[in-house]
Amino acid sequence: MQVNNQARAMIQSYLTDVAAHLEGMPAQEQRDLLRQLESHIHEALAARTGGQDAQASDVQAVLSDMDPAESYATPSKDRLWNLSRGKWAFVISLAGVVAAAALLALGSGRLAGWVPFFLGAEIAACILGSLSWRESFGKAAVCVSAAVTVITLLSCA
Amino acid sequence: MKTWITQLRKGLLEFCVLNAISCGETYGYELVQRLKGIQQLAVTESTVYPILSRLKQDGFVKVRDAPSTSGPPRRYFSLTALGRQRTGEMNVYWDGLYDAIAALRETSSGRQDNASQ
Structure with a gap:
């Protein structure tokens, strides 16, 4: 399955937004989570297009079905000291x-x-x-x- | 969603993820779809993937990358020996807890029946 540049940029933008909310998480866990999410998006795209090339509209549909980037914010054990x-x-x-x-x-x-x-x-x-x-x-x-x-x-x- | 449901669900998610992986090697998307099938869990990607990353970091889960036709390598998850041990312990604890709660509920419903007669 091929993903055009616009669609790829949309995926990257979503992953960057998620990364911005992972500050409290250890670096290795952050990298793992982002790789898993990227893989998830491509799997969801393949399921949607039946393995055909994915367009920006497909990425838009897949991302809108997923949780917003903010929902990956790590909960603080101590809200004051764990501020970003x-x-x-x-x-x-x-x-x-x-x-x-x-x-x-x-x-x-x-x-x-x-x-x-x-x-x-x-x-x-x-x-x-x-x-x-x-x-x-x-x-x-x-x-x-x-x-x-x-x-x-x-x-x- | 009510707060008590959220609290109860939070504690059960890791248990469910470990049990889902214990059935056999699985990849993230498949795992999320499978857990989404349990309506009461109300699982989404943002709940499952952080748990998977943590389980990997804690040594309960291992990852194998395999080429995928859909894009980046597909990440297959399976339990480590430590993960199998933890899942086993959790299952034993869950069974005991379930039986105790079932007995408790049976006793309390029996008392209610007696009181209403």
Whole structure:
């Protein structure tokens, strides 16, 4: 059975989405699961087309019968410490915003000594977020931390 | 689905997967289709494949790749000696539990019958 490029890209996209939800799982288990899923999709395609070449519409039908990528998210034993990298980045970036807002409310003079800490935390959140770019929280962390860094630098200038 | 059903089902899935593989070597798609046939289990790919990966990692299941005409190699699963031992233990435990619950239900339905007479 042949799968055209568009159909192959759709399968790859689904597998990439699933992989993004497997962060808590050991690496070897992740690789196994993704290989099994890929094999499952091709078996389902063969069953659907009777072994004929699969089109994008066939892949679409097979994938819509399967669980959404989010359903592969590994349940956390401890929700706080098992946050994904992207979520940690987002929490750190938001913590910087909240802390800066609190210090500004107390008086802008108090902010000066804390600038290196804010910048350090925001830059860490930005790096962590960009390493988790596949996650929506990773993207959000990069945006928030970049914005806070720029605002902090401008207010110091 | 009600929470208690979900909890009960979670505990039974690994047991069912091991028993399904103990019938003979099988591949993922076939296994999922077979388990989907048990309506009460409400099995999907996202429940079976992570269990299979974990069972392989824990040494209960081994995998053999074989060429497939439908695309990537077909992955055949079978039980290891450890897996057969675990399945046997689980079956013994299940039989004991089933008998005990059946006896319990029989006793309680007998009492209800006596009370209604």
